[in-house]
Amino acid sequence: MSQLLHYEQDDQGIVTLTMDDQPTRNALTGSTMVDEFLAAFRRVEADPRVKVVIITGRGRAFSSGGNIDEMQRQQRPEFDGTVLRQEYRQGIQRLPLALYGLEIPVIAAVNGPAMGAGLDLACMCDIRIAAREAVFAESFVKLGIIAGDGGAWFLPRIMGMSRAAEMTLTGDPIDARQALEWGLVSRVVPTQDLLAEARRLAARIAANPGQAVRMSKRLLREGQQARLDTVLEMAAAFQAIAHKTAEHAAAVDEFMQRRAQRKKQPAA
CATH class of the missing domain: 1.10.12 (Lyase 2-enoyl-coa Hydratase; Chain  A, domain 2)
Structure with a gap:
């Protein structure tokens, strides 16, 4: 089985988790991605040397969110509402609970589009910085579904209810500049500088007790x-x-x- 999440730790106590499922643009569902995140968080919590975590994506996207092929599978008759409810509870919903409970600060280095659950993953982190090419969308309504992974809880706390409602109810994307203006991200940097900037910020945090x-x-x-x-x-x-x-x-x-x-x- 191929590894979809790469774990890298430096001597400053900074762990970088890189999503690497480029054929799906780093989708979070329909694969082992969530399980690999949870395993990484358990490893982080067990290592007292770890002080900061960075989450980013490899390729042109941060995360496309839900896998469309997985959504098509869920439409089959045998997947009734009861089965799908349990799939969410035992699947992707473990991710926001694990990230929220993680004591170690987490920085999202958003290298490209963060769509649907991909945006919500960034919102689960404590700090978000973005490449200039990053795009953000709470795009669930475009597909006739809702944010099943906690987006309705995280987004208003970050942006305020009015802007969160605008993003959620239209499903329309915003660019990195607008994300900065709306408080979704704390800084926007050139793409080639994104990881270096994230690591500089992480190092400033890691320098503290x-x-x-x-x-x-x-x-x-x-x-x-x-x-x-x-x-x-x-x-x-x-x-x-x-x-x-x-x-x-x-x-x-x-x-x-x-x-x-x-x-x-x-x-x-």
Whole structure:
């Protein structure tokens, strides 16, 4: 069986996951792609050296989303609504749950079209940067279906309800420039610079203490839906843990040493 997701790890603790199913333009369904993502996430979670994950695509597309051949298979009479519901629950819906629960920050480096579930995959990530040629579409309605992978949950939280509704109800694509204006991505770069820019951003994150980064991500996630008092209680618990880490102690000591050295310097 061919490998559809390549796993690469550098000495900074940055893992790059590259989708490589170019005949389907990196479709997420009708293949082992979701299973390979889940296996990669388990590997990431088990490795304390990993600090950041980058997800990107090989070829001209980030991801075409759902495989059309798979959609045609699902129209056969034996696949009634009950069977298809379970296919979604036990198939692609495992991906948003796994990504949402991943403590390690994830950057989507969108190298080309991100369509349907491909757009939703990018939205499942914490940060999105795009190549200038990238195109984004919540295109499900064009095929007479809906976002079965959580797009209706992720997209409004990123772009706001009005713009999310426009993309969802028209199914029309937007280019990278408009995606930047609408807050879907945080930066747009030349295609040839995309991975280098993603790795520079990942390195800036990886330079910080890993536990503080993981807890900060968790608080951001919880802050999207929990009450303020709940998030504050969680923040107090996380902060108590952070204050007792060796990384925090080292950072405070370094700061104090720099301050002492500045005080010793003669006034100009």
